[in-house]
Amino acid sequence: MAIIDDLIQIVGPERASDDKTVRYAYSRDSSFITGLPDYVVRPVSTEEVAKIVSLASQHRIPIVPRGNGSGMEGGCVPLHGGIVLDMHNMDKILEVDTGSLYAVVEPGVIHAHLNARLGEQGFFFAPDPASTDFCTIGGMIGTNASGMTCLKYGDTRKSVLGLEVVLPDGTVINTGAKTVKSDCGYNLTALIVGADGTLGVVTKAILKIIPRPRARATVTAYFDEVEKIEEAVASIFANGIIPAACELLDRPVIRIINRYKPEIALPDVDAILIFNLEGSAAAVEEEVDGVVSSCKKAGAIEVKAAATKEEADALWEGRRSVGSAIYRLDPQKAGPNIGGDYGVPIRRLAEMLREVRRIAEESGITMVAFGHVGDGNLHTHMAVNVLDEEELARAEKAGDAIYEAALKLGGTTTPEHGIGAAKIRWVREESKSAYPLMRAIKKVFDPQNIMNPGKIFEIS
């Protein structure tokens, strides 16, 4: 019997396909990496997933779990054919217990939907990816997604209490518990979060939820030298304040935003910091004062605290425009994700930004860096004519130079977008000493290497 018939037997004809059009739709994510699956299946239950994975195991066919394809590094792209498991139909919020601070969800639940539901009761799931409106909890678990509020609330791993996982041989395991603390043997929950779906298919997750902050305020500070931001941030920490968000725009990005949307009229300074403070009303008020005085003490040219929500939104407009601004710089050029996600110790941020400016100049590639200062996480956007091989190669070299610089400064090449297919070189380089162990762990879970092959590691 052909594989597609077996798949249809498991999920019915509506949810299994080997049609070329369908397969093509599942051949990419938000990166430029592509790969055509042989089959697409949309399971609705753990049992179906287990049967599909067993079938794949029996025939040694790759299995590629997929949420909504918003990943930046090719994590859900089927590089070696096989079965794409589209998990988006498994989108039930199974349990919400605000008194016990947990929710149980299926992996296809969209982040924003979960938080809308939790919000009705005054709670939220804290990790905060920019793709909230379309990314799934399963995808967030695969990449250990975070976002602007990571310093205050943590990444996805910190908010996952337990998992149900279908292993590459089709068996189902459960990890963790519905409690904040649980360490009964090795913590497989923490290992599977961030594993890019290479260790198994997550079919259920117990998530930690917390009360929503009751108030929020926004502060913006302008600096004539990017170096001064470090002093400002250090002084804010020393004042006892952890901002919910602390975003940086440096001069190149400011100029691009002003060119794209002159009405925003950002000042032509070397760096802008934008803060969100969250908590109780009284705490936020106090923190606004602290942030303003710290920024002034560190030599900010100007510091503004938004008095209303509208003012706050206006202050955030510049930050929100970064993506569109860079993509529209040159209609001939695209914005491939090259050198796009890296982190350094917070006090090395200015140094890192100088490096990026130098690399931009030397490579002749238009690029800007911006990011989450509070956790030292930067993103680069490049404008590249991806059809021009020479230019693309130059961009890639520049991307490598950026990652090398981050590592030299004691940082990381993979803070929040996962590894997928795009960053496997950096696992070898950044995690050199631990690399053999990682490969051996993969083999323990997946001796046939059918679970999302070609991700995190090359196919050997």
Add this chain to the structure above:
Amino acid sequence: MAIIDDLIQIVGPERASDDKTVRYAYSRDSSFITGLPDYVVRPVSTEEVAKIVSLASQHRIPIVPRGNGSGMEGGCVPLHGGIVLDMHNMDKILEVDTGSLYAVVEPGVIHAHLNARLGEQGFFFAPDPASTDFCTIGGMIGTNASGMTCLKYGDTRKSVLGLEVVLPDGTVINTGAKTVKSDCGYNLTALIVGADGTLGVVTKAILKIIPRPRARATVTAYFDEVEKIEEAVASIFANGIIPAACELLDRPVIRIINRYKPEIALPDVDAILIFNLEGSAAAVEEEVDGVVSSCKKAGAIEVKAAATKEEADALWEGRRSVGSAIYRLDPQKAGPNIGGDYGVPIRRLAEMLREVRRIAEESGITMVAFGHVGDGNLHTHMAVNVLDEEELARAEKAGDAIYEAALKLGGTTTPEHGIGAAKIRWVREESKSAYPLMRAIKKVFDPQNIMNPGKIFEIS
């Protein structure tokens, strides 16, 4: 050449011993589990550790890393002889960078010493074990220690950014980075934290540090039915408040404290909740109001907010007396750690406490339960004549019944004290489906099973 001569060659005669008196001193921790090592070595550097571990690997001798022996489950007891690695000389705080929110430390640093040093700059390492004055960071990493403030600040795993680890074959690996987010391949940092030293010897740790809260307040609430505490806590969460600590004393424990220290004069109620609120002065003030009103709404008989530090200390005195009170109940009896650490979803706490009361009655063993309500973590203290085999067996049966009840309520048998030797049965039972994977991971790291053998798993 005898092993001891090899060891002396590595660390010199002052820091290696096979003397029986020395060995005896290293034969136990804070549990009742004992085991005599063949050698005791006190390394001062990663290089020494690597050499000692290589030697052990060559001769297939067990290696048992040890901090200060404050563990409750036998984690550092050499059950199968071999070399105890006393890490307490590796006690340097190598780097503190408050502007980047990290510190780099050796594993022998005492928790309270680290926080004293960080406190000078207004920062702290958040995990908060009761043994702060003597437990080491290495021991905290081994057990994934937490404490009263875990709900607000998280367990040790959440505050460890990276590790240097000597693997069982003597090679040295580095994991993580000096950044809040780093996921370059499988997260071995999270895997090694809580592994009870069975995967390697931690020789360095990058810790996340955060600003110290500027203010603290204490609130106590009395309830005539333990069931009402769940409503109180749920209402506090719904008010947007996460207490820094939320401790429970139920009727049996209250009575024992009053018998031991009548001057404390706790009211004879069914349950007492004691809260600490931490943050900025304004936030704490607001939270005190919220906690008071939530407790009243949930039907508390009386709620007190401490106006001064002295008043707060007085409110905490009852909680602090639990340990001494139970141990001094009967001079003939000891307080072995049986059924001592378990957790349930917060909303099942009252149910769990009723179970403990029932088990106490049925077994005829004097016991009390108390604990960290905010994360559903309870501890039982028993008074047992450990020389009476029948009574000890009865106590152990009662302990098992407690753990079984916790599992039935969707909880965990290992929230914060680690597994060590005492809880290996519960790894098999609670983590049944994941157990074969755990054993296989152990084998990847330690094919000869020389790294703390007999912990987490039986020697097969």
